[in-house]
Amino acid sequence: MGGLTLTLLLLCLSGTLSEDAGEDNLNDIMVQIQPEQGQDIENEYKTHNQHSEQDQDIESEVIFKQNQAPSLPETNGSCQPDMCNLLRHLGAMEARLTTAENQVEELSNMEAIVALLQRETEFQAAQLRVMETKLSTSENLMKSMKRENDVQERKLQVLSFRVNATEFRVEQQQILLDELRRQSEDGTKIAFTAALGGDGHIPPSERETNLAFSNVFTNVGDAYNPGSGVFNTPVKGVYYFSFSSFANSQHNVCVSLFRNNVRMLSACDHHTEHDSSDSSGNGGTLHLEQGDHVYMTLHAHSHIFADFQNRSTFSGFLLFRT
Ligand SMILES: *C1O[C@H](CO)[C@@H](O)[C@H](O)[C@H]1NC(C)=O
Ligand SMILES: *[C@@H]1O[C@H](CO)[C@@H](O)[C@H](O)[C@H]1NC(C)=O
Numbered sequence: 634m635g636g637l638t639l640t641l642l643l644l645c646l647s648g649t650l651s652e653d654a655g656e657d658n659l660n661d662i663m664v665q666i667q668p669e670q671g672q673d674i675e676n677e678y679k680t681h682n683q684h685s686e687q688d689q690d691i692e693s694e695v696i697f698k699q700n701q702a703p704s705l706p707e708t709n710g711s712c713q714p715d716m717c718n719l720l721r722h723l724g725a726m727e728a729r730l731t732t733a734e735n736q737v738e739e740l741s742n743m744e745a746i747v748a749l750l751q752r753e754t755e756f757q758a759a760q761l762r763v764m765e766t767k768l769s770t771s772e773n774l775m776k777s778m779k780r781e782n783d784v785q786e787r788k789l790q791v792l793s794f795r796v797n798a799t800e801f802r803v804e805q806q807q808i809l810l811d812e813l814r815r816q817s818e819d820g821t822k823i824a825f826t827a828a829l830g831g832d833g834h835i836p837p838s839e840r841e842t843n844l845a846f847s848n849v850f851t852n853v854g855d856a857y858n859p860g861s862g863v864f865n866t867p868v869k870g871v872y873y874f875s876f877s878s879f880a881n882s883q884h885n886v887c888v889s890l891f892r893n894n895v896r897m898l899s900a901c902d903h904h905t906e907h908d909s910s911d912s913s914g915n916g917g918t919l920h921l922e923q924g925d926h927v928y929m930t931l932h933a934h935s936h937i938f939a940d941f942q943n944r945s946t947f948s949g950f951l952l953f954r955t
């Protein structure tokens with residue numbers, strides 16, 4: 634009966650413990666109070682119980698000491714030796730309780746720190762997610778910029794092709810323009826007309842002979858030589874030549890136009906009893922190289938009239954250069 638009361642008293646003393654720590658501490662207390670020691674205390678208590686007024690004092694003393702803790706050991710002068718022993722145990726227990734409380738507080742501080750660290754970690758994770766989003770946005774932007782860049786590059790290539798084509802056309806037109814300018818500026822102008830001059834006819838010969846048309850009417854460009862009757866082609870191009878010949882009644886007339894050593898054009902008229910003059914003529918365009926010689930010949934056994942009536946003539950001019 635006395636033991637139960639003590640246990641209740643001890644439970645009251647440990648009322649300040651937290652719920653978790655309370656049970657452990659109570660066990661500690663029960664261990665501290667060994668069975669035989671407990672029996673002593675119980676006996677002691679019974680003895681004291683017989684003096685009820687004294688009992689009242691002790692109970693008050695215990696409650697007072699609890700309020701005065703942890704200065705219990707210094708008050709041993711005013712308590713019974715057994716009670717003092719109990720009180721010292723109580724003081725030690727209280728000290729351990731305080732330590733445990735401190736540890737609990739430390740633990741709860743640690744928990745707070747852990748919670749803080751957790752919040753910090755969450756915050757950093759959130760920041761990381763934001764940065765990841767930003768990064769992927771930047772990457773997408775970069776990709777789209779690269780695509781745009783590729784498109785621009787292709788456009789530039791197309792433009793480059795067009796510029797090249799335009800440049801080519803401009804170059805061609807420049808060449809054509811230069812040629813036209815050259816033709817119109819140094820505009821080689823070649824034209825001549827000359828007639829056989831002399832005091833009568835040129836008699837027939839045993840062989841074909843050159844004719845020198847010495848009566849010059851025009852000789853623009855000085856390509857025709859009236860002394861030899863040879864036209865010396867000054868520039869490559871297309872030329873037009875014409876000639877005519879005249880002979881009187883008893884004679885045949887045959888003339889030819891030569892390019893270098895090649896006969897090109899001819900004209901003949903054979904005499905008859907019925908007319909008193911024989912005329913013939915021919916003409917055409919020739920494509921000549923620079924330096925080509927063009928001249929007229931009188932065939933062998935042919936006759937031609939040469940005076941100042943200008944009936945036998947040789948003409949030529951440049952149509953265009955090639
Ligand atoms: C209490 O008791 C201890 C020995 O148990 C002694 O050294 C001390 O002086 C005592 N204190 C008082 C206040 O009597
Ligand atoms: C344009 O012409 C230049 C040389 O004139 C050449 O280097 C370039 O490759 C050409 N560009 C294209 C797109 O043909």
Ligand SMILES: *[C@@H]1O[C@H](CO)[C@@H](O)[C@H](O)[C@H]1NC(C)=O
Pocket residue numbers: 848849941942943
């Ligand atoms: C022949 O040409 C000369 C000039 O060289 C001219 O004086 C003459 O009148 C011309 N004769 C005829 C018949 O046309």
